[in-house]
Amino acid sequence: MDALAGLLDGPRARGAFLLRVVLDPPWSVRVQDRAALAVVAVVRGDAWLVTDGGGPTGIRAGDILVARGPEPYTVADDPATPPQVVIHPDERCTTLYGEDLSVAMDRGVRTWGNSDVGASVMLVGTYQSAGEISDRLLRALPPVLVLRRDEWDSPLVPLLASEITKDDQGQSAVLDRLLDLLLIAVLRAWFARAESAPGWFRAQADPVVGRALRLLHNDPAHPWTVAGLAGRLGVSRAALARRFTGLVGEPPMAYLTAWRLALAADLLREPDATLGAVARQVGYGSPFALSAAFKRVRGVSPQEYRAATQPVG
The missing domain is CATH 1.10.10.60 (Homeodomain-like)
Known part of the structure; x- marks a missing residue:
């Protein structure tokens, strides 16, 4: 076993929170669910991630973003768009004033957003608990990392996109394993980049x-x-x-x-x-x-x- 294999043996999603997010601008979502790790795959359109105290990070179709928790962050169509929706630790979504939006934003099986089509489409998966992923792996990651579409080649995002809205028997187990595979593939590609790889x-x-x-x-x-x-x-x-x-x-x-x-x-x-x-x-x-x-x-x-x-x- 090499050092990376040892670290990547840790991710084990269990009933992972997975959503297909479909949005038309202007949109801005404040994420304060305190999840240990979030994986965002941009399928269509552009988005920006803004962390508290950090500059905005742009992501485009084909890019993958990994955000290390539990600190909050905002994902928006533009860094200047003020938050309209807040995601809470119990997977509850509200307005800034606490009004429940779960029904208004529901677009079907594991699909959420303000539009049925949407200029922006993202697949979002979260490891809710630090117990689902190796502590040493989390400490090896920056708060935010982005893998650009020209920096890797994988069939996992299209496969996840085709599976995420299915409601077949055993589907949660299928999605857990796909999320694990996607995270492992992204981190392996990211660690292979010499400028961002840790010493070990x-x-x-x-x-x-x-x-x-x-x-x-x-x-x-x-x-x-x-x-x-x-x-x-x-x-x-x-x-x-x-x-x-x-x-x-x-x-x-x-x-x-x-x-x-x-x-x-x-x-x-x-x-x-x-x-x-x-x-x-x-x-x-x-x-x-x-x-x-x-x-x-x-x-x-x-x-x-x-x-x-x-x-x-």
Whole structure:
């Protein structure tokens, strides 16, 4: 497993919120649903995304936008158009004054907007909970990223567009998996762009550090040391530490600790996983050792983290 595969193994949409949005100008939607991540595919027309404290980002037909939550943002036909609709955490849409718009904006199965045709058409999918996606992946992303239509080639958007308005049996599972595939394809293409890739991604091309990363990712439970890792790679301990830190941005054992705790965080979301089993899987000798490391780095105990990430109700 390479470092990117490890991160992308995290997305698991569960009953994802998916909509085909059809709008005629002027339109402006304030999104404050506090979702962990939103994916917006522009099928027709243009749009702008405006974040609080940030400049506007233009998106056109064929572009894909990924917005990291939970901070609010606005999507509009023009940055100057004032918000007309507010999207709330409970998937409720209202006017700025709180008047319900769910009936007025309903255009059929998973279709929403102010028009049946619309100059702008977007497919919107959201990961409502951080528990649906790897924490380490979220931290690797900028608040907003845009993949332009000439920067990737994928059949997934047309496939999602054809499936999103169907109401067949098992359709929610189909849409969950399509959203996961779309997000993975977008992030893989985005990470491949050298100017935007984090250090650990670029380091995979290095003949020494890339092998080191693969060893750590393939067997995080192994009792790794810098000397042991260097021996497997046929280089000196000092050379590995210097080269790894220079390319990845942190020493090998610090990277391993972060990776182990990221894996532990994902495993803790599984209701049947015991702390002892999680500790063994990620390379800690006891539940106490994992708890101490987890609380030191994340500020909460594994039990507190698990309770906070479980769905309510």
